Amino acid sequence: MSFRLLTILTLLLAAMPAWRAEAAGEPRARARIERVTTPVAVLDDVRVSLEWPTDAPEGRLRLQAGRVDAGELGWRFENVDWQCPLRRVAGGRPGDVRWRCDGALRSAEGGSLRLAVELDGAHTGAVLTGDGGRLALARDARSPARTTLDLRQVPAAWAEALVRQGWAGGQVRGGRLDGEVHIDAPDAAPLQIAGHLAAADLALESDAGDIASAGLGADLRFRMRLSDGATELTLDGALRGGEVLLGAAYLALPDSPVGLGLDAVRAPGGGWDFPRLAWNDGAALVLDGTARLTETLDLAAIDLTAVSADAGVLPARYLSGWLGPAGLSGLSLQGGFEATLSLEHGVLRDAGLVLRTLDVGDSEARFRLDGLDGAIRYSAHAPVRSAFAWRGGALYGMPFDAAAWSLLSGDGRLRLRAPVAFSLLGGRIGFEALMLQPPSVEGRFRMQTELWLEALDIGALAKALDLPAFEGRLEGRIPIVRYADNRIDFDGGLSMDLFGGRVDVAALSIERPFGVAPTVAGDLAITGLDLRALTGVFGFGSIEGRLHGRIDDLRLIDWTATAFDAELHTERAPGVRQRISQRAVQNISSVGDASFVTSLQGQLIGIFDDFGYRAIGISCRLRNEVCRMGGLRSGPSTFTIVEGAGLPRLDVVGHNRDVDWPTLIARLVAVAGGDVEPVFD
Numbered sequence: 001m002s003f004r005l006l007t008i009l010t011l012l013l014a015a016m017p018a019w020r021a022e023a024a025g026e027p028r029a030r031a032r033i034e035r036v037t038t039p040v041a042v043l044d045d046v047r048v049s050l051e052w053p054t055d056a057p058e059g060r061l062r063l064q065a066g067r068v069d070a071g072e073l074g075w076r077f078e079n080v081d082w083q084c085p086l087r088r089v090a091g092g093r094p095g096d097v098r099w100r101c102d103g104a105l106r107s108a109e110g111g112s113l114r115l116a117v118e119l120d121g122a123h124t125g126a127v128l129t130g131d132g133g134r135l136a137l138a139r140d141a142r143s144p145a146r147t148t149l150d151l152r153q154v155p156a157a158w159a160e161a162l163v164r165q166g167w168a169g170g171q172v173r174g175g176r177l178d179g180e181v182h183i184d185a186p187d188a189a190p191l192q193i194a195g196h197l198a199a200a201d202l203a204l205e206s207d208a209g210d211i212a213s214a215g216l217g218a219d220l221r222f223r224m225r226l227s228d229g230a231t232e233l234t235l236d237g238a239l240r241g242g243e244v245l246l247g248a249a250y251l252a253l254p255d256s257p258v259g260l261g262l263d264a265v266r267a268p269g270g271g272w273d274f275p276r277l278a279w280n281d282g283a284a285l286v287l288d289g290t291a292r293l294t295e296t297l298d299l300a301a302i303d304l305t306a307v308s309a310d311a312g313v314l315p316a317r318y319l320s321g322w323l324g325p326a327g328l329s330g331l332s333l334q335g336g337f338e339a340t341l342s343l344e345h346g347v348l349r350d351a352g353l354v355l356r357t358l359d360v361g362d363s364e365a366r367f368r369l370d371g372l373d374g375a376i377r378y379s380a381h382a383p384v385r386s387a388f389a390w391r392g393g394a395l396y397g398m399p400f401d402a403a404a405w406s407l408l409s410g411d412g413r414l415r416l417r418a419p420v421a422f423s424l425l426g427g428r429i430g431f432e433a434l435m436l437q438p439p440s441v442e443g444r445f446r447m448q449t450e451l452w453l454e455a456l457d458i459g460a461l462a463k464a465l466d467l468p469a470f471e472g473r474l475e476g477r478i479p480i481v482r483y484a485d486n487r488i489d490f491d492g493g494l495s496m497d498l499f500g501g502r503v504d505v506a507a508l509s510i511e512r513p514f515g516v517a518p519t520v521a522g523d524l525a526i527t528g529l530d531l532r533a534l535t536g537v538f539g540f541g542s543i544e545g546r547l548h549g550r551i552d553d554l555r556l557i558d559w560t561a562t563a564f565d566a567e568l569h570t571e572r573a574p575g576v577r578q579r580i581s582q583r584a585v586q587n588i589s590s591v592g593d594a595s596f597v598t599s600l601q602g603q604l605i606g607i608f609d610d611f612g613y614r615a616i617g618i619s620c621r622l623r624n625e626v627c628r629m630g631g632l633r634s635g636p637s638t639f640t641i642v643e644g645a646g647l648p649r650l651d652v653v654g655h656n657r658d659v660d661w662p663t664l665i666a667r668l669v670a671v672a673g674g675d676v677e678p679v680f681d
Contacts (some may be wrong), residue, residue, distance in 0.1 A: 009375055028052070042069050050086065061086040078108040082115055089118075119379045122484030131155045149181040156202055162202070169297070175202035175216070190227030197222070202242070211297075216242030216253070220260075220424050226597070229268030236261045250321030254281070254313075271295050282514075283310040285318060301344040309336045311358065326486075327515030330363025333374070348412075348438045351378040369393040376407060376414070378438065383410035385417070397464045400424040413437050416449075425464075427455035427475070447483035452476070458498060468537050472498035487511045501528035501538075501546065517558045524551040526568065542610065545570040561622065561661075569617035569632070580642065581610045588641055588652055590667060612646040625661045629654055 033046040045066030052059030061084055068077040086206025102116035105128070113130035124139040133154035139147050156175035163170045181195035199218040206212065220237035238257035243250070259280030265273045272293040278286035289304035311333035315323060323331050335358035342350040356374040374388025389404040403422040408415050414436040421430035432450040439445045456474040463469070473496070480491035490508040495641060508522040529547040536542070549568035556562065570578065618641050619630035629638035631654060640650035 043067070044069075045612060052086070057087070059086045060084075080105075080107045082106075084115070084117075085648045133158070142236075145184055145186040147183040147185070149183070151179050151181065151197070152179050152180065156199060169209065170211075171205045173203035173205050173214075176200050181678040190225050192223070192225050194223040204265070206297075210245070210247050212245040212427070214243050216244065219257070231264070231266040233262075233264040235264070245321070246323075248321050249318070252317050252320070254284075256282075269295070272297075277304070281317075284308060284313045299343070302341065304341045306339045306341075307336075308338075311336055313547045325515075327512060327518075328362070332359075332361040332363065334359040334361075347380065348378065351438070352386075365394075365397055367393065367395050374405075378409045378414050379654065380412040381410070383408065395424070398425055399460065400429070424456060425460045425474075427453065427456035428600075429453055429456070437679050439540075447481075449481045451478045452479050453494070458496060470498065470537060471533070472496060486513075486515060488513055498529065499533045499597050500530035501526070503527075503529075520554075520555050520556040520559070524554060526550065528571075529574070531570070535584060542579075542581040542586050543616070544579045545613075545616070546573045546576055562625075563622050565628075567617075567619040570615055578613050578615075579643070580613050580616070585611065585642070585650065585652060588646055592617070596659055611644060611648065612652045613650075614645040616642050616645045627659045627661050627664055629659055631658045 016295045028050075029050045031046075031048045035050075036043040036046050043061075043065045047062075047064040049062045050059050057448065063080075063082045065080040066078070068080055077201070081534070082103060082105045084101035086099060086101045089098050089100050094610070098118055098120040100116070103114070105113045105115040113128055115126060115128050117124070117126045122141045126137040128135045128137075134152045135154050135158070136150040136152075137147060138150075148604070154177045156177050157172045159177065160170075160172040163172055172613040175196050177199055179195055179197035181193060181197070184192040184194075197218070197220050201218065202213060202216040202218060204213045204216075204588055217240035218237060219240070220235060222236075223234045225232040238259050240257050240509055241255050242253055244253065245251075259278065259494065261276060261278035262274055263276040265275070273292075274291040277287065277289045277291055279285065285309045287304060289302060291302040291304075292300040294300050314333055315331045319331070320329065323329050336355040336356040337354075337358055338352075340350065340352040342348070353376045355372040355374055355376075358369075359367040360367075360372065362368065369390050370393055371391030372388060373390075375386045376388055377384045377386035385406070385408055387404065387406045391402050401423045403420055405420055406417040408417045416431060416434035419430060420434075421428050421433050430452045432452065434449045435447065437446040453475050458470050458472040458474050461467075461470075461474065474494075475497070476492075476494040478490050478492045478494060482489045482491070486508040494505040494508065496503045496505070504527070506523045506525070506527040509520070511519040511521075526547060526549045531543040531545045531547050534543075534547065547568060548571050549566065551564050551566040554561070554564040572578065615632055617632040618639075621630075629639055631641045632643055633640045637655065637657060639654045639657060640651060641654055642650070644650040
């Protein structure tokens with residue numbers, strides 16, 4: 001119930017002058033009208049009754065309608081009932097007669113409203129109150145086609161039918177309206193609605209929930225034209241504060257006014273055309289463009305230009321809806337840019353980005369780009385060239401130097417025109433090729449590149465990632481690196497010269513690389529690592545020899561191992577001793593639920609500093625946080641980890657083949673921290 005019903009009823013009263021003139025002289029009058037047609041609405045099964053006892057100061061008026069249908073405005077009501085005491089009051093001039101009726105207004109839709117009407121031969125006025133709001137209506141016989149509405153703290157829900165005229169799936173959830181609205185409904189012309197409205201705490205929502213607003217303030221001037229299902233709308237004004245959801249876009253608007261302007265046209269049964277779209281948030285963001293929506297409000301086409309002279313507020317104010325799912329909620333921007341976009345039927349036609357000393361950062365210090373300048377241009381039809389550069393940056397705290405990129409587009413892809421290389425970790429990283437394909441109706445964003453690494457310092461990498469003090473060099477060539485659906489796949493190998501040996505990585509992939517719980521999968525081959533250097537880094541005790549093995553089907557979730565199939569063993573090498581210290585023996589025993597035995601009966605191994613060994617071997621198959629252990633030889637419940645050689649001969653044997661993985665990690669941490677006390681068995 002709202003000003004829609006008020007408009008209809010007062011127009012009905014204004015259209016029925018006969019009973020008003022004779023009412024005071026009749027004790028009782030009744031009328032039943034099958035249909036009443038007004039410029040705004042059609043009323044069916046209308047019943048009017050008036051009881052006015054002779055010489056009584058007032059009568060009793062009752063107006064009922066079985067159905068009220070204002071098709072152009074979208075309002076429909078059932079069983080409307082208004083009762084009030086009818087009085088004759090003095091008019092503004094001698095001899096003028098004015099009638100006043102004030103009473104409760106009800107309908108099948110419910111609500112608690114009160115309607116007061118005053119009318120005479122020239123004027124019709126009414127006031128509707130309820131839900132804390134007041135709506136006044138005025139009509140003048142000299143301009144019978146015009147109705148003027150004055151709103152004061154009117155619940156925005158009263159205007160929901162008008163909202164649904166332009167937005168079929170729209171719902172008004174809350175808010176208040178102030179302003180003035182003019183409704184012009186000539187007999188042979190389209191219905192026109194124009195006015196000025198100020199909204200506070202406006203809450204809107206689509207039936208699907210993909211479009212919504214909350215706490216929104218607005219100061220708007222509008223003009224709407226409705227005719228045979230067609231709609232024309234012009235809207236100008238400002239938004240202030242509140243939150244807006246538009247699909248994946250989430251806007252947290254400032255308290256300062258943001259200028260808004262649009263022209264919109266909808267054909268009967270069709271979608272919306274927006275020949276003018278304007279948005280002005282000062283230095284933060286200025287938008288200008290056109291758009292077209294389908295009947296279901298899906299985006300059919302858009303041409304847009306966006307300019308930001310101060311991009312610092314954009315992540316929090318406009319971009320969080322996209323950044324969060326991509327794992328970039330901590331993105332920061334400093335500087336400016338200008339962007340253009342042309343999209344049609346889900347296909348990106350053209351795009352451009354002009355960078356103006358733009359700095360890009362991440363609150364978690366995962367990446368940083370400094371001083372981006374130049375342009376990036378994309379085309380799906382005509383060849384275009386562009387180039388940009390950065391002054392430097394960092395990846396997980398590891399700095400890299402300046403680089404310049406030259407690009408070519410023209411077939412729906414963006415390609416690198418010439419190789420690019422820059423310094424990183426004391427070495428070099430280079431891109432021989434690069435291809436970017438923007439998202440379209442056929443798929444999501446895709447990237448492919450050819451990458452090489454040259455003499456990267458693993459020690460510096462370990463320090464930056466807060467890892468043990470590894471030493472060595474990382475290098476290799478990866479002929480294809482693919483990114484699609486938030487996943488990176490590496491085709492080809494990556495080699496690390498580490499601890500005097502080599503680690504080769506194959507079948508490497510990373511899911512959600514910058515998102516929540518990144519997942520890494522791959523296979524590692526280990527060749528000839530110097531065990532003395534390796535155990536020295538971890539403080540494990542001294543082991544001399546060369547380590548070989550594999551770690552297959554490795555899977556890390558949020559950088560924590562959840563599955564792998566690992567086997568590590570020593571192999572004899574010319575000129576390399578195979579010795580193990582007492583501390584290393586003890587640590588192996590502690591970690592692997594093992595005990596050790598010696599051929600020197602009755603003597604403690606504590607009197608020996610180290611021992612010779614023939615071979616060391618250990619394996620672990622991790623599934624569901626349980627590590628299935630194995631060694632050089634494995635039985636139903638035991639496995640040999642160290643096979644001794646010489647005197648004193650010492651073997652280390654594990655007694656529990658199924659080990660809880662978190663417990664095993666805790667033991668390794670204790671060993672690395674030197675918290676293990678010797679126990680001799």
